[in-house]
Amino acid sequence: MLCAKVRNWETLKTFWMRRWMRTIPSYLVALLFISVIFKRIGSSDFVRYATYVQNFFSQHNVSDYYPVAWSLSVEEWYYVAFPAFLLLCGLFFKNRDGYVAATLLFIALVTASRIFFGDMIEWGPHVRRVVIFRVDAIAYGFLLYLIVQRASNSRIIFSRWITVLLIMTTVLVVSINMQMLSGNEVLLEHAFPFASAAFGSSAILAFLSFNDLLRPRWLYGACIYLGRISYPVYLFHLVVLYLLVAWGLVHGLSGMFLYLAVVVLCATAFFYGFEQPILSARPHYKSSTTKLMSSPVS
Secondary structure (H helix, E strand, O other): OHHHHHOOHHHHHHHHHHHHHHHHHHHHHHHHHHHHHOOOOOOHHHHHHHOOOOOOOOOOOOOOOOOOHHHHHHHHHHHHHHHHHHHHHOOOOOOHHHHHHHHHHHHHHHHHHHHHHOOOOOHHHHHHOOHHHHOOOOHHHHHHHHHHHHHOOOHHHHHHHHHHHHHHHHHHHHHHHHHHHHOOHHHHHHHHHHHHHHHHHHHHHHHHHOHHHHOOHHHHHHHHHHHHHHHHHHHHHHHHHHHHHHOOOOOHHHHHHHHHHHHHHHHHHHHHHHHHHHHHOOOOOOHHHHHHOOOOOO
C-alpha cells in the first residue's frame, strides 16, 4: 500500500530491497546446505530453486529435494506482482476502498486462472504448489490488514469481523468435510484456498482480540524471539532432520526433543550471526513516507 500511495520508483525499489534482503540471502544459504546433502550443487534443479522458478507454471524439477521452497517462490513472486498491480490500479483510485477493490480483483484473477487452467487431476503438485495459481495467497493477508486498520477504532466492528470470519471458516470446513464424504474432490480442491485463508484470518483476528495477554514482559519477549527465529526454523528444519536421520539420532520421544532443540539452537545462531546484520543494513524509506509504513509488507 505504501508503494501505491507514494507512486514512485524509489519507494518501490526500497520495498523490494527490504523484502529481498530479508528473504533471499538466508534462503540461498539453506539451499546450499540441503543441496550439499543431496549432492545437487550446480544441477538444473538447484538453479531453478535458486531463481524461484521450480514451480512457476508447474513442478519443473526432476527431484523436489527441498519441498518447502514452493511457498517461498510464491512469496517472492507475490512481492513482484502485487505491488506492480497496486501501482497500476492506483491510477484509477485514490482512497482505501480502492485498495480493497484492487486486492479483491487480484484474488479474483488468480482464482479464475486456477479454475480454468489448473490441472485438477494432479492438484497437489500442479495447482496447490504452483506460483501462478497461488500467488494470491499473501494478498488475503493484505486484505485482512486493510480490514483491521479500518475496524481498529471500533471494538464492536472489530468483534463483528472476528465473528464473521469464524463463521466463514466453520461453514467452509463443514462444506469441505461433506464434499470429502461425497467424494467430490474437485469442489474440495477449489474450496481449499478460500478455506485456508478464512481459517488463517480467523486465527489471526482471534489472537489480536486477546492482545492484552502479551502485556507481561516475559511473554512479549518470548513472542518477539520466536518471531525472529521463525524464518530460519522454516528454512533449516529439513536440513537438521536429514542430518539427524542420517546419523541415526532420531528415535522415539527423546529423538523428537533432540530435533526440536537442535532446530531452535541453529535458528537462533543463524538469526543473530547472519540475518540480523543484513536486516540492520537494509535501506529505509524516505522520511516523508514513514507515516505510511504501517503495512505488514513494508
